[in-house]
Amino acid sequence: MRLAINPAACDGLGMCAHQAPDVIQLDPWGYPLVSGDELEGPEADQASRAIRACPRNALFVAK
Amino acid sequence: MSTLDLDLTTGADHLLAQPLVYPGSVCALPLHGDIENLATHRARREMPVLTGSAFADALSGSELTGRGGAHVPAAWKLTAARDAGPGGTVVINGAEGEPGSAKDMALLQTRPHLVLEGALAVADAIRAREVVIWLHESAGASRASMAEAVRERRDELNVRVRMLLAPEGYVGGEASSVISAVRGGPALPQFSRDRVRPWGEGPAVLVHNAETHARLGLLALGANPVATSLVTVAESAAPLDFVRRTVLETDATMTFADVLATAGAPEPRAVLLGGMGGTWVPWTHLGGMSVDPWELRAAGLSLGAGIVHLLPKGRDGLQESVAILDWLAEQSARQCGPCIFGLPALADALRRTARGRDGGEARRIGDLVSGRGACRHPDGAVRMAMSAQEVFGS
Numbered sequence: 001m002r003l004a005i006n007p008a009a010c011d012g013l014g015m016c017a018h019q020a021p022d023v024i025q026l027d028p029w030g031y032p033l034v035s036g037d038e039l040e041g042p043e044a045d046q047a048s049r050a051i052r053a054c055p056r057n058a059l060f061v062a063k
Numbered sequence: 064m065s066t067l068d069l070d071l072t073t074g075a076d077h078l079l080a081q082p083l084v085y086p087g088s089v090c091a092l093p094l095h096g097d098i099e100n101l102a103t104h105r106a107r108r109e110m111p112v113l114t115g116s117a118f119a120d121a122l123s124g125s126e127l128t129g130r131g132g133a134h135v136p137a138a139w140k141l142t143a144a145r146d147a148g149p150g151g152t153v154v155i156n157g158a159e160g161e162p163g164s165a166k167d168m169a170l171l172q173t174r175p176h177l178v179l180e181g182a183l184a185v186a187d188a189i190r191a192r193e194v195v196i197w198l199h200e201s202a203g204a205s206r207a208s209m210a211e212a213v214r215e216r217r218d219e220l221n222v223r224v225r226m227l228l229a230p231e232g233y234v235g236g237e238a239s240s241v242i243s244a245v246r247g248g249p250a251l252p253q254f255s256r257d258r259v260r261p262w263g264e265g266p267a268v269l270v271h272n273a274e275t276h277a278r279l280g281l282l283a284l285g286a287n288p289v290a291t292s293l294v295t296v297a298e299s300a301a302p303l304d305f306v307r308r309t310v311l312e313t314d315a316t317m318t319f320a321d322v323l324a325t326a327g328a329p330e331p332r333a334v335l336l337g338g339m340g341g342t343w344v345p346w347t348h349l350g351g352m353s354v355d356p357w358e359l360r361a362a363g364l365s366l367g368a369g370i371v372h373l374l375p376k377g378r379d380g381l382q383e384s385v386a387i388l389d390w391l392a393e394q395s396a397r398q399c400g401p402c403i404f405g406l407p408a409l410a411d412a413l414r415r416t417a418r419g420r421d422g423g424e425a426r427r428i429g430d431l432v433s434g435r436g437a438c439r440h441p442d443g444a445v446r447m448a449m450s451a452q453e454v455f456g457s
């Protein structure tokens with residue numbers, strides 16, 4: 001899977017980075033850096049958790 | 064604004080009879096005789112207007128791309144809009160957010176029927192429900208000429224044509240802002256990565272700027288829609304203080320030096336090509352190049368929204384770019400963190416570069432911000448800043 005973000009929906013509070021520390025880093029202003037790389041195994045699990053945890057529905061699986 | 068003699072000696076595939084000069088940053092009211100009325104427009108026609116699938120086929124065979132900067136082939140958008148089914152909306156986007164541009168205004172004011180012709184041909188081809196004319200409230204002259212053109216045609220229209228007022232500012236003219244507003248939402252950029260079908264689900268909301276519609280109009284009238292390009296030569300007295308904008312029609316036989324000579328503008332130090340989010344090019348490099356989209360592309364450049372923004376000799380390019388970045392940061396629609404925080408940080412980093420410090424920080428912030436907004440606003444700002452460092456950095 002590949003992770004994607006709608007930057008206009010994101011609140012920058014960083015809940016996702018807690019759920020997916022190996023996948024999502026935060027920029028200096030607290031907004032997540034989402035790479036778009038293909039994720040597998042534990043990283044994909046983390047990404048799925050981040051998607052579910054995001055209070056703004058800003059994260060999704062890229063098509 | 065100079066007078067314009069719209070007689071039939073104007074080439075069939077041309078948009079303007081002669082350069083139009085706009086003094087100051089205001090939207091000048093054209094002299095009454097400058098507006099091409101319906102009778103004159105009709106007199107140009109040499110064959111029946113192409114409609115429906117004949118128009119779509121002609122468009123597929125042309126190389127027409129959008130003239131707002133993104134350069135998506137117009138045929139792709141038309142096909143996607145046809146596939147989306149009937150009942151859609153065609154938008155004439157006349158809300159140019161680029162302060163240096165005047166080309167769309169020039170067309171809306173002098174060739175309203177040609178612009179309308181393009182929109183009506185598209186509306187017919189996609190079986191649209193309505194045509195929306197999207198203009199700034201402050202664009203009084205464009206609103207007046209378009210309203211008059213619609214009035215002249217009101218007995219023959221088979222779609223609704225309405226005018227919607229855009230908020231002032233840079234991103235109100237962004238296609239996704241327009242789509243949102245047409246659907247009754249806020250006029251703010253929306254997140255979409257689909258350049259061909261940015262309206263998402265349901266009937267199409269097909270947005271083209273005025274120049275693209277005028278070119279679609281040429282196609283509908285059987286003329287070559289891509290024989291020329293419109294550019295605006297923008298001269299300023301201080302950063303962002305435009306004192307003279309000259310709209311002229313160019314073709315690939317002209318160099319940028321020819322363009323400047325036609326506009327009567329002095330040789331600059333450098334040009335910001337394309338718009339505020341464009342690319343700085345030293346005049347020594349650009350002057351001899353042709354106004355040819357292909358040649359420019361090969362050199363890593365783009366006409367963008369057609370703006371040739373002059374940096375006069377003696378003015379500091381880095382200072383100029385800092386002023387532009389500050390302005391672009393202010394124009395952010397304030398929806399996305401990387402744009403809200405990244406553009407001011409980028410402006411500060413470039414300010415430090417302008418004071419003689421190392422430029423590494425601006426590049427680092429640029430890399431961090433680029434591609435991370437819902438719209439391409441930050442990407443243009445980063446592109447401009449990086450080219451400023453390259454051209455003006457020590």
Ligand code: SF4
Nearest residue numbers: 010011014015016054
């Ligand atoms: S959890 Fe959602 S809203 Fe919060 S920072 Fe992450 S993506 Fe943005």
Ligand code: SF4
Nearest residue numbers: 396398399402436438
């Ligand atoms: S990138 Fe900037 S201008 Fe574009 S939607 Fe986001 S905040 Fe608004």
